[in-house]
Amino acid sequence: MYSQLYNHINKFVKLSSGEEEILAALLKTVSVNKKAFLLEQGQICKANYFVVKGCIRLYFIDIKGAEQTTQFAIENWWLSDLTSFLFQKPSEFFVQAAETTEVIAIAHHHYEEMFTQLPKLERYFRLVLQKSHQAAQMRIRYLYSMTAEERYHHFNASFPEFVQRIPQYMLASYLGFTPEFLSKIRAKR
Amino acid sequence: MYSQLYNHINKFVKLSSGEEEILAALLKTVSVNKKAFLLEQGQICKANYFVVKGCIRLYFIDIKGAEQTTQFAIENWWLSDLTSFLFQKPSEFFVQAAETTEVIAIAHHHYEEMFTQLPKLERYFRLVLQKSHQAAQMRIRYLYSMTAEERYHHFNASFPEFVQRIPQYMLASYLGFTPEFLSKIRAKR
DNA sequence: CGCGACGTTGATTTGCCTCAACGATTGTGG
DNA sequence: CCACAATCGTTGAGGCAAATCAACGTCGCG
Numbered sequence: 001m002y003s004q005l006y007n008h009i010n011k012f013v014k015l016s017s018g019e020e021e022i023l024a025a026l027l028k029t030v031s032v033n034k035k036a037f038l039l040e041q042g043q044i045c046k047a048n049y050f051v052v053k054g055c056i057r058l059y060f061i062d063i064k065g066a067e068q069t070t071q072f073a074i075e076n077w078w079l080s081d082l083t084s085f086l087f088q089k090p091s092e093f094f095v096q097a098a099e100t101t102e103v104i105a106i107a108h109h110h111y112e113e114m115f116t117q118l119p120k121l122e123r124y125f126r127l128v129l130q131k132s133h134q135a136a137q138m139r140i141r142y143l144y145s146m147t148a149e150e151r152y153h154h155f156n157a158s159f160p161e162f163v164q165r166i167p168q169y170m171l172a173s174y175l176g177f178t179p180e181f182l183s184k185i186r187a188k189r
Numbered sequence: 190m191y192s193q194l195y196n197h198i199n200k201f202v203k204l205s206s207g208e209e210e211i212l213a214a215l216l217k218t219v220s221v222n223k224k225a226f227l228l229e230q231g232q233i234c235k236a237n238y239f240v241v242k243g244c245i246r247l248y249f250i251d252i253k254g255a256e257q258t259t260q261f262a263i264e265n266w267w268l269s270d271l272t273s274f275l276f277q278k279p280s281e282f283f284v285q286a287a288e289t290t291e292v293i294a295i296a297h298h299h300y301e302e303m304f305t306q307l308p309k310l311e312r313y314f315r316l317v318l319q320k321s322h323q324a325a326q327m328r329i330r331y332l333y334s335m336t337a338e339e340r341y342h343h344f345n346a347s348f349p350e351f352v353q354r355i356p357q358y359m360l361a362s363y364l365g366f367t368p369e370f371l372s373k374i375r376a377k378r
Numbered sequence: 379c380g381c382g383a384c385g386t387t388g389a390t391t392t393g394c395c396t397c398a399a400c401g402a403t404t405g406t407g408g
Numbered sequence: 409c410c411a412c413a414a415t416c417g418t419t420g421a422g423g424c425a426a427a428t429c430a431a432c433g434t435c436g437c438g
Contacts (some may be wrong), residue, residue, distance in 0.1 A: 028346035043203045062334040070199060084322045092330075093420065115312065123304065123309035134272050136325040137247075140259045141281075143332065144365060145251040165255075168385070181426060183386050337394070357417070370394060372418050 002027055005051050005104050008076050012127045013120045022117050026110040032056070032097040045084035047105035051075055054101025055165060059173065060093045069174040072098070074162065078128055085111075098166050112164035148177040149185050191216055193241050194293050197265050201316045202309045211306050215299040221245070221286040228284035234273035236294035237278070243290025244354060249282045258363040261372055262318065267317055274300075287355050305364065336364040338374050 005027070006020055014172070015023070029052070032038055038056065039045050049056065051073045058071040058079055073079035084091035085108060115122055116154050142151055152175055163171060167171060169179040194216070195209055198343060203288040204212070218241070221227055227245065228234050238245065240262045247260040247268060259282070262268035273280035274297060304311055331340055341364055345352050352360060 056249065060330060060334070068330075068333040070326060070333070082319060082326065086319065086323075119308065119312075122315050123308075126311050126315040129282075129315060129322055130271060133321055134275075134320055136322070136329075137259060137271065140325075140328070141249060141257075144257040144259070145249070149284070155255060167383095173333075178427060179385075180387085180428085184426095187386075356415095366393095367395060368417075369396085369419085373394095376418075 002010075002029075002104060004076070007051050008050075009121070009124050015118075019118055019120070023114065023121075026106060026114050026117075028105045028107065030103050030105050032101050032103065034097055037094060037096050037101070039081060039084070039091055039093065041094055041149065042090050042093060043084075044088050045081045045091050045095075047091075047107045048078060048080040048082075048085055048111065048118075049073070049095070049103040049105050050078050052102040052104055055097050056095055056101055057105065057170060057174075058093050058095055059170075061145045065163060066178075067169070067173055069170050072162075072166070072170075072174065074165075078132075095154065098170060148175065148181060151175045151184040152179075152185050176178050191218075191293060193265070195237050197239075198310070202310065204307075208307055208309070212310075213310050215295060215303050215306075217294045217296065219294050220259045220294065221290050221291050223286055223289045226283060226285050227292070228270060228273075228280055228282065230281060230283055231279050232273075233277050234270045234280050234282075234284075234297075236296045237267055237269040237271075237274055237300065238284070238292040238294050239260070239267050239293040241293055242289050243292075244287040245284055245290055245292065246287050246314070246359060247284055247362075248359075255367075256358075256362055258359050261351075261359075262362065263354075267321075271372045275365065287359060332365060335369060337364065340366075341371065341374050 002020075002024055006023075007022045009015055013106065020091065028047075030038070030047075030049075032054075038047075045169045053075060054071060055074045056079055057069050057073070059067050060070040062068050062090075064172060071079060079095065080093065083089070084093070088108060115125075127179060142154065146154060152171075154177060155171070168182050172179045172182040191209075191213055195204065195212075198204055203259065219227070219236075219238075221243075227236075227238060230250065242264060244248075244261060245268055246258050246262070247270060248256050248258040251257050260268060262345075268284065270280045270282045270283060270284065272278070273282070335343060338377045341360075344360070344364060356369050361368045361371040
């Protein structure tokens, strides 16, 4: 039960089995079918999600009606619309399964309780957020210094197996261009 | 001494005066003149910086030789090249004062010690990082859904006083376009 | 099998960049 | 306190990367 999350946590802080039990009482496993939603625009984000298996994405619909993917999460990553989750206000985003996915959810009303009962996890989440912060910094760096084609090749070289797993239109929006343009890049070789 | 930082921390976690003293031993105040550097490309980022007064920015030089601003920090914000700081490896970024600035620095060799001695600060930094994460998510949202002109007007409406403080070329690169283009947007009204 | 989702291809358009020349403002040394 | 340079901002002409739009394949699934 939740052993994959425990393993991940234990890379950063050590939990006793008693502590694991306390944590377990606050968690819930959720299965989502491909294309199903954990959060839809206008709803309040109910939980922070840890991906056990599969892939979920965070996206929004822009003014022209196009989907824009802002984040992916695969195995051992957390994902949520933090703004909606923390302040319990309506979200401008969708959280959708890109594949059939199993996640561990920590609901909002358990989130603060978790830190009260297990202050060690403050450290775990700080370290997780530091990693996210680094990733976000890199993302901006690439967006501001590479052409669309360069970003695609770079991403493809960095995460070849991941590129296989997701539809091209999701990748295109994540990298900041259109599916048509991705198709044209690919046609070049 | 460091009272502005203590005030900021106390918004999130309460420190006793004894704890403030422990923290003080790990900190250092640094003054930087306008245009001077706290970090230059190729150097190892020595500290995480809290802005007491003024403004610093994180930027890099792209392949064409243009400066690209990835972050600003004004009063009560932390800034660092986390990748270089955490792993003590050479940075691809510059940290420069946009104005004459006073910062409080926590050096790398004190950073982990700080968390050991004052575990409460795990929580403080988690909360600070959560806020950064939200800001990064918004940033991507705007980049992916607005034109350059819209981003400028939106930023200008959101932070009118800040726009006055910094040169236009820094703002242009932060918003993801050229100084010339910013000039043309402004000429429209 | 047929339909809807996804991907491809080509023609055309456009938002923004590039480059270059020219003001304006700031700051610095004589 | 002025002269002059450097920095910063403006303006215009031309170009290009990527978007848009539309038509057409193709695959998977009910």
